[in-house]
Amino acid sequence: MGTRRRTRRTVRSTVVRPRTPGATAVQLLPHLLAAGELGRPSVGDTLDVVPAIYAGTVHHDAVHHGVSGPDHWVVDEFGCVDARGELTTIRLDPDGGCTCRIEVLGAGGWLAPVNWAATQPPEGDGPVHLDGSLYLDPVLEPGTEHGDAVALCRRPFRLAAVRRYRRTLDVPVAPVPLSRFPAPVEVTEDAVYIADLVADRSFDAPEAASGAATTSGAEA
Amino acid sequence: MTTARHRRGGWTSRAEARRSEVTTAQLLPRHLREGLLPAAAVGDLLTATPVIYASEVDRIRCRPERLWDLDEYGTVVACGVPGVLTTDAGDLDALEIGDRVVPVNRAGLESVPDLDPDRPVYVEGSVYLDTDLPPTTGRVHRLVAVRRYRLRAGGRPPRTEPLRRIPGPVGIDDDVFLHVADLVAPDVGP
Numbered sequence: 001m002g003t004r005r006r007t008r009r010t011v012r013s014t015v016v017r018p019r020t021p022g023a024t025a026v027q028l029l030p031h032l033l034a035a036g037e038l039g040r041p042s043v044g045d046t047l048d049v050v051p052a053i054y055a056g057t058v059h060h061d062a063v064h065h066g067v068s069g070p071d072h073w074v075v076d077e078f079g080c081v082d083a084r085g086e087l088t089t090i091r092l093d094p095d096g097g098c099t100c101r102i103e104v105l106g107a108g109g110w111l112a113p114v115n116w117a118a119t120q121p122p123e124g125d126g127p128v129h130l131d132g133s134l135y136l137d138p139v140l141e142p143g144t145e146h147g148d149a150v151a152l153c154r155r156p157f158r159l160a161a162v163r164r165y166r167r168t169l170d171v172p173v174a175p176v177p178l179s180r181f182p183a184p185v186e187v188t189e190d191a192v193y194i195a196d197l198v199a200d201r202s203f204d205a206p207e208a209a210s211g212a213a214t215t216s217g218a219e220a
Numbered sequence: 221m222t223t224a225r226h227r228r229g230g231w232t233s234r235a236e237a238r239r240s241e242v243t244t245a246q247l248l249p250r251h252l253r254e255g256l257l258p259a260a261a262v263g264d265l266l267t268a269t270p271v272i273y274a275s276e277v278d279r280i281r282c283r284p285e286r287l288w289d290l291d292e293y294g295t296v297v298a299c300g301v302p303g304v305l306t307t308d309a310g311d312l313d314a315l316e317i318g319d320r321v322v323p324v325n326r327a328g329l330e331s332v333p334d335l336d337p338d339r340p341v342y343v344e345g346s347v348y349l350d351t352d353l354p355p356t357t358g359r360v361h362r363l364v365a366v367r368r369y370r371l372r373a374g375g376r377p378p379r380t381e382p383l384r385r386i387p388g389p390v391g392i393d394d395d396v397f398l399h400v401a402d403l404v405a406p407d408v409g410p
Binding site: 140146 | 236285287
């Protein structure tokens with residue numbers, strides 16, 4: 001009896017919506033949408049963006065007996081990322097007196113700046129394994145100091161889909177396709193907004209990122 | 221671009237995260253009784269050198285190569301490369317964990333295993349506020365909390381008592397088994 005009821009409910013309410021092949025899901029944070037900071041691109045548009053990682057957990061298994069594990073980059077349909085790779089520090093202001101830095105993770109062919117607002121960052125650069133969420137941050141737009149420092153991480157993406165889920169304590173549910181980024185008045189904190197991005201090309205010169213723009217000096 | 225503008229940008233880099241990090245250091249009873257520690261109140265700035273009093277040093281084995289885990293009692297587990305910190309008082313043993321360099325006091329070690337030079341080591345111990353090193357070694361910190369932990373009868377968990385300042389030499393009683401101070405960077409508000 002119970003089985004039959006569950007089956008019928010599933011058939012009625014679940015809409016099978018396959019993910020766009022090759023797409024990377026990126027979270028659109030409600031407070032940024034509500035402030036109008038992410039613009040209102042439509043599905044099919046090309047976005048020049050730098051998806052960044054909001055780090056949740058730093059795992060201590062990046063190096064085991066002196067051997068670092070293979071690179072790893074997995075993003076699920078909700079923009080949750082699990083990545084293992086090499087962390088590099090980039091100076092924001094190489095010529096000036098500012099000690100500002102930004103850390104970039106190179107993992108599995110991706111280059112993504114990491115925001116440590118929610119976790120204690122690892123000590124120093126080198127192999128790192130972390131998970132968190134992939135999101136779009138207006139701080140990294142071109143023309144800003146942060147955005148110019150991470151120019152190598154920027155590449156054109158095709159906006160393949162935009163979805164709104166209902167936020168729950170567990171997995172987001174009830175996806176609704178949207179035609180473009182929601183307007184500030186439509187945005188609610190009870191929703192999870194996801195954009196599917198398809199990269200038009202790989203990064204310009206990933207190997208240059210670890211040579212030219214890095215510093216390994218002590219923090220002030 | 222200034223550091224202040226960088227901080228307002230809404231992006232938390234490692235340096236930003238580090239700036240708001242709390243360092244909990246133990247205040248040793250002998251230092252308190254002899255009045256060697258600065259009489260600072262919560263919110264004050266003080267010049268201090270947190271030092272690791274190592275109780276165990278070991279090869280890295282399967283542990284992470286870089287680790288800094290300091291709890292609210294001032295006990296620490298750290299992995300890093302042994303180094304030297306040059307000060308006015310001479311060279312000090314230190315542990316380099318990424319860009320963090322912390323002096324290490326090895327007085328409490330009974331034995332140290334054969335360690336490969338330049339290979340990471342594992343250090344377990346406590347962080348305390350040193351009073352013997354010259355003040356030029358220390359860095360300016362802001363004192364954000366002082367606590368003492370008092371034994372309770374009947375094997376119950378110890379009682380945490382917040383204090384307004386680092387206590388003076390009088391009134392340090394024997395039921396209190398631990399005093400700690402929480403330190404942050406000086407530009408973090410009181």
